[in-house]
Amino acid sequence: MSADAATLAVYASRAQDYADLNADSQAGGSLDRFVGALPPGARVLDLGCGPGADAVAMREAGLAVDAMDASGEMVRLARRLHGLNVRCAGFETLDDVAAYDAVWASFSLLHAPKSDMPDLLMRIRRALRPSGLFGLGLKTGIGESRDSLGRFYAFYAINELEQLLAAADFTVQDMRTGASSGLDGTVAPWVRITARA
Amino acid sequence: MPELTAYTDGACSGNPGPGGWGVLLIARNGGKIVKERELFGGEADTTNNRMELLAAISALDALGRSSEITVVTDSAYVKNGVTSWIHGWKRNGWKTSNKKPVKNVDLWQRLDTAQARHAVRWEWIKGHAGHPENERADALARQGMEPFKPKNSKAG
Helix, strand or coil: CCCCHHHHHHHHHCHHHHHHHCCCCCCCHHHHHHHHCCCCCCEEEEECCCCCHHHHHHHHCCCEEEEEECCHHHHHHHHHHHCCCEEECCHHHCCCCCCEEEEEEECCHHHCCHHHHHHHHHHHHHHEEEEEEEEEEEEECCCEEECCCCCEEECECHHHHHHHHHHCCCEEEEEEEEEEECCCCCEEEEEEEEEEC | CCEEEEEEEEEECCCCEEEEEEEEEEEEECCEEEEEEEEEEEEEEECHHHHHHHHHHHHHHCCCCCCEEEEEECCHHHHHHHHHHHHHHHHCCCECCCCCECCCHHHHHHHHHHHHCCEEEEEECCCCCCCHHHHHHHHHHHHHHHHHCCCCCCCC
16 A cells, blocks of 8 residues: 555656656646636645646645655655655555645556555545545556556556546546656656546 | 637448548637637548547647647547547557457547647537537538538439
């Protein structure tokens, strides 16, 4: 249930490379729309914030941002680069109740085993206030595997994700697909979903 | 930044038979239409599903550079393919779970390539349910099919 050691090791050894690759938020219009759907000062949790590019963009947009990441190196970078309020913890420790107006999990939950996903979605649902907003980015595909660097990935078919979200009592509002390249250099298809609690 | 929406539809007279596809591409700025483009085409011997796919492909390929675009379709076939089947097909080297060749694999591969260039928001609607833009896409698809319909041969 706790974070994958090999994945953490990759992020530990290549934290700066990853931060350079993601120096600016990669979420583009998706993050703008997410922020635009929230009132000023809304409380947001960036779940698996990495070096913190999205979190700092949300803070600059006037949101009250908490962040968490399981990688100690990422947490240090996010604090040092942006002075963010970051907890160093795995997803499975999330036990806030009705604490947030929104949760942003952008290409982070893909490092959790698929078997953990129902529980993690329930935790996110519970952390949200009524009608809270959930922004989720994942890689699409089937099964689980490791990339050439050794990072663990879970892949989801879009309809599978829709079912998982429905089971956790989320209503999908928006679904987008695309493809882009990551730290391992390969181009992979992704989906971004916005859902309401 | 204008918001792009492509309303896509396919039409087929007989299945298989002559068919057409249509795309109504609309750019809106703050809800106000700033630009419209109509695309259509057809083939002599095709299926409704192929025309639905070709409409979506044509919409995505019409954009010169990587864009954020909403594709609106009433095709359950395109929906099931994009949200479900394609993940398995790609994993199986474009074979079905029964190891059979994927139907319309040429077009599914084109759609997969085309959508990878863009950030695509998919919107699934019911066809012929009073969506004016969907009706216009349907009319364009019929227009695309027109040249491929057998000429009026009353003698038969």
